[in-house]
Amino acid sequence: MSYYIDNSGRDSWLARSYVWALLQGLVVAVKRVFSGARRTVRKRLLEEEKAERILPPGYRAEHRLLVNENDEPRCTVCQACAEACPSKCILVEGQQGADDGSGSRLDAFTIDLGKCAFCGLCVSACPVDALRMDTGRLPVPRTKREDMIYDKDKLLNNQADGQSRLSRCL
Numbered sequence: 001m002s003y004y005i006d007n008s009g010r011d012s013w014l015a016r017s018y019v020w021a022l023l024q025g026l027v028v029a030v031k032r033v034f035s036g037a038r039r040t041v042r043k044r045l046l047e048e049e050k051a052e053r054i055l056p057p058g059y060r061a062e063h064r065l066l067v068n069e070n071d072e073p074r075c076t077v078c079q080a081c082a083e084a085c086p087s088k089c090i091l092v093e094g095q096q097g098a099d100d101g102s103g104s105r106l107d108a109f110t111i112d113l114g115k116c117a118f119c120g121l122c123v124s125a126c127p128v129d130a131l132r133m134d135t136g137r138l139p140v141p142r143t144k145r146e147d148m149i150y151d152k153d154k155l156l157n158n159q160a161d162g163q164s165r166l167s168r169c170l
């Protein structure tokens with residue numbers, strides 16, 4: 001028994017040439033490649049977020065203010081840090097006391113981390129070890145400029161876990 005298959009008019013020349021099928025296959029392949037790459041990047045970002053950051057010794061991280069034995073800010077309002085700062089992003093207000101801190105009254109201490117160059121000159125300039133950059137906290141980008149301005153309270157409480165805020169260097 002013989003059969004007759006009528007192909008006339010069944011497929012267009014485009015379908016019969018496989019160009020369309022080839023293009024469809026390429027679209028699927030490209031989609032798979034990019035979705036796989038996206039998944040890999042997302043996975044890597046999540047892993048990096050969870051990973052413990054090990055900073056080298058002396059790494060200049062976010063600032064903090066230290067206190068004396070009476071739990072008062074050690075800062076003597078000498079302005080040395082503000083004068084040393086090349087970015088002019090430190091504001092110190094209060095009454096300057098003696099070098100041992102007696103008679104000083106720190107009213108305001110702000111650092112604008114949005115302008116800070118993390119050069120560490122302020123820390124080097126401080127004669128009484130009242131300011132350090134050893135918190136280990138990396139400055140993170142913020143959506144509001146005002147969130148980058150750290151005031152006295154924030155700086156006095158910006159210790160890393162287990163870090164004492166008492167300066168014992170003097």
Ligand code: SF4
Pocket residue numbers: 084085086087088089090111115116117118119120121122123
């Ligand atoms: S690290 Fe440098 S730029 Fe930042 S506050 Fe200190 S002196 Fe200024």
Ligand code: SF4
Pocket residue numbers: 074075076077078079080081082092125126127128129130131
């Ligand atoms: S240099 Fe030290 S003591 Fe002087 S104003 Fe700055 S933080 Fe205070």
